[in-house]
Amino acid sequence: MRFVKGHGTENDFVIVPDPDGSLDLTPAMVARLCDRRAGIGADGVLRVVRTKAAAEAGALADDAEWFMDYRNADGSVAEMCGNGIRVFARYLVDAGLAAPGEWNVATRAGIRRVSLGADGDVSVDMGAPVYLGQGRAEVAGRAYTGVRVSMGNPHLACPVPGPVAELDLSRAPAVDPAVFPEGVNVEFFRVLGDGHLEMRVYERGSGETRSCGTGTVAAAVAAAVDRDTGTIPEGVWTVDVPGGRVTVAFDGQTSRLRGPAVLVAEGDIRPDWW
Numbered sequence: 169m170r171f172v173k174g175h176g177t178e179n180d181f182v183i184v185p186d187p188d189g190s191l192d193l194t195p196a197m198v199a200r201l202c203d204r205r206a207g208i209g210a211d212g213v214l215r216v217v218r219t220k221a222a223a224e225a226g227a228l229a230d231d232a233e234w235f236m237d238y239r240n241a242d243g244s245v246a247e248m249c250g251n252g253i254r255v256f257a258r259y260l261v262d263a264g265l266a267a268p269g270e271w272n273v274a275t276r277a278g279i280r281r282v283s284l285g286a287d288g289d290v291s292v293d294m295g296a297p298v299y300l301g302q303g304r305a306e307v308a309g310r311a312y313t314g315v316r317v318s319m320g321n322p323h324l325a326c327p328v329p330g331p332v333a334e335l336d337l338s339r340a341p342a343v344d345p346a347v348f349p350e351g352v353n354v355e356f357f358r359v360l361g362d363g364h365l366e367m368r369v370y371e372r373g374s375g376e377t378r379s380c381g382t383g384t385v386a387a388a389v390a391a392a393v394d395r396d397t398g399t400i401p402e403g404v405w406t407v408d409v410p411g412g413r414v415t416v417a418f419d420g421q422t423s424r425l426r427g428p429a430v431l432v433a434e435g436d437i438r439p440d441w442w
C-alpha cells in the first residue's frame with residue numbers, strides 16, 4: 169500500500185491513494201496507521217478514491233471526480249475535514265491526478281469547491297455554516313458556554329477569557345450526549361483584536377490536535393454571529409492555532425477557508441506489518 173504524509177497547519181494525515189476503491193480500509197487499520205509510536209502517526213487518514221468507485225458517494229459522481237474518505241485517528245468516519253481537504257487537493261495536483269485551478273471534491277458533507285495553484289495555499293468553499301444555538305462543555309471542573317455550529321460535522325465553539333494556552337485539554341471536554349448524540353469537536357477561542365482569534369481544539373475521534381479547519385470556521389462563526397438572529401456578518405478572520413494560521417471569510421452566503429497544505433513524505437506500508 170502506498171502512502172503520502174501531509175499536514176495543514178500541523179493537523180496531519182496519512183493519505184492513502186485508492187483510486188478504484190479496491191481497498192477495505194477497516195477502522196482498526198486506520199487506528200494502526202495513525203498510531204504515533206507503532207504506526208506512521210497522524211490525526212487522521214485521507215483515502216483518495218474516485219467518487220464513482222466510492223459506495224457512500226456515488227450520487228455525487230456527476231459533480232466531483234474525487235471523494236475524500238476522511239477517518240479520524242480512532243478509525244471513526246467524519247463528514248468533513250477543512251485542513252484535510254486542502255491537503256487532499258494538494259496531493260491530487262502533486263500526483264498529476266488534477267490540474268491546478270478550481271474544482272469540486274465530494275465529501276460525506278456534500279460537495280466542496282477547492283481552489284489552488286501549482287504550489288502555495290489552498291482555498292476551500294466550506295459552505296454556509298449552520299448556527300444551532302448555545303451549548304456547554306466542562307473542562308477541568310470549569311463550565312464553558314459556547315455556540316453550536318454545523319460545518320457538515322458538529323462543533324461547539326466556546327469563548328474563553330484568557331490565553332488558550334492556559335487550558336488543560338489533556339482530557340476530552342465533558343458534554344451532554346443528549347445534545348451531541350454524534351459527539352462533537354470542541355473549540356476554545358479568544359478574540360485578540362478586530363477579526364483576529366486564537367484557538368485550540370479537542371477533536372472528536374482524534375483528541376487535541378494542532379489545528380482543525382472546520383473548527384476555525386466554527387470559532388469565527390461563534391465570534392461573529394448575532395445570537396438572536398443567527399446572522400453571520402460579512403468579514404475576514406485570521407485564526408491562530410498552535411500549528412499555524414488560517415484565514416476564514418464570510419460573505420453573507422458561504423464561508424471560505426484558506427491555509428497551507430504541505431506534503432512531507434511518501435512510501436510503502438510493508439505488507440507484513442498489518
Ligand SMILES: N[C@@H](CCC[C@H](N)C(=O)O)C(=O)O
Nearest residue numbers: 246249250251321380381382
Ligand atoms: N481536523 C479536521 C476535522 C476532522 C473531523 C473531526 N475530528 C470530526 O470528527 O468531525 C478539520 O480540519 O476540519
